[in-house]
Amino acid sequence: MLGLISAAIAPGLALLSYFYLKDQYETEPFSMVFRTFLFGALLVFPIMFIQYVFEEEQVFTSHFVSAFLSSSMLEEFFKWFILLIIIYPHVHFDEPYDGIVYGAAVSLGFATLENIFYLLTLGIEHALGRALFPVSSHALFGVIMGYYLGKGKFSKTSKGKWLCLSLATPFLLHGTYDYILLTLENWLLFIVPFMIFLWWMGLKKAKQARILSAKYNQSLEDTRTNYG
Template identity: 70%
Template sequence: MLGILSAGIAPGLALLCYFYLKDRFGVEPISMVIKTFLFGSLLVFPIMFIQYVLETENIIHSNLADAFLSASLLEEFFKWFIVYYTAFLHFHFDEPYDGIVYGASVSLGFATTENILYLIANGLEFAIGRALLPVPSHALFGVIMGYYLGKGKFSSSSNLKWLILSFLIPYLLHGIYDYILISQTNWVYIMLPFMIFLWWLGLWKVKKAHTLSAQYAEMQKAFHSCE
């Protein structure tokens, strides 16, 4: 059991540390990061229950619906909801990159609990595969979600567009990811380029968030110098 717990926790913790330490403009309070991580972890259980009901009631009738409704819609909406109400509205969310920290934290909390439960049910031999696919994909969906939340919170114009994109883009990417896994026989050949694209997109958003945070810091400095 110790081996399963270690293998289940390690990938998510490593990725969370990576994105947390990439924050160049004021590291977020550990207590806030832990809180959002735990909320993400607990989110697994109500979602599993809803998915169980959808399955037993035979509501989902196709791979497409399974990928985009049962999995992606439920998971990304509730992760977005948690990030929005526990972090986005909080005063510690005080620069654009913070969205990436909290988006990754909630998503990796979810991914870590899901990973542990999967390894308990199916065995330790799946640990490497899950460390390379499901856990990083959840992290990257969270990074992309957080990027748009950060952009929205500190945008000079209406933030509604960015809030919509903060849910819509991770939802679509997650749906595509699950659809590849569910519907394709030789899914590895499609998943590999998709994961490369996902990593490129996520790291590009990290770079853009750093730029936005630097610009915001300069604006704040200029504002305070005029007081």
């Protein structure tokens, strides 16, 4: 049992540590990141309940609608809502890259508890596949969501556009991911290149966020110098 729990938790913690340690300026308080991770984990319960009701009542009969609404929109909206209401206005969200950290944290909290339930049900032999696909994809959806939230918070214009993209982009990517799994018999042939694209996009957004943070911190330093 301990080995199974460890296998379920390890991928999420490893991915979160990676993005957390890439913060080159003021590292986020561990307590705040852990709290965000817990918020994400707690989302599993209401989302699983709503999805169970949808399934039992056969609300969605189309694979397309199920992938994009029952799964993608429901999960990404709740994660986005937590970030927007609790994290976005917080004093510790003080540079663009912080969106990456908190986006990854809330998504990996969700993915980690979901992974524990999945492996408890189907066995540890699924641990590697779960780490490579569902856990990693959730992390990258969170990174992309966090990038746009960070860009929106620290942009002087077009804040509404960036906030809309922070939900719309992970929603479309997540829906596409689930649609591939639900509809294609040889899904592995399509999900591997999709995951490569997702990693490319997620790492690109993380790099862009670090550049934005560097510019933002430099501008703060210049302001202090000019008015100090």
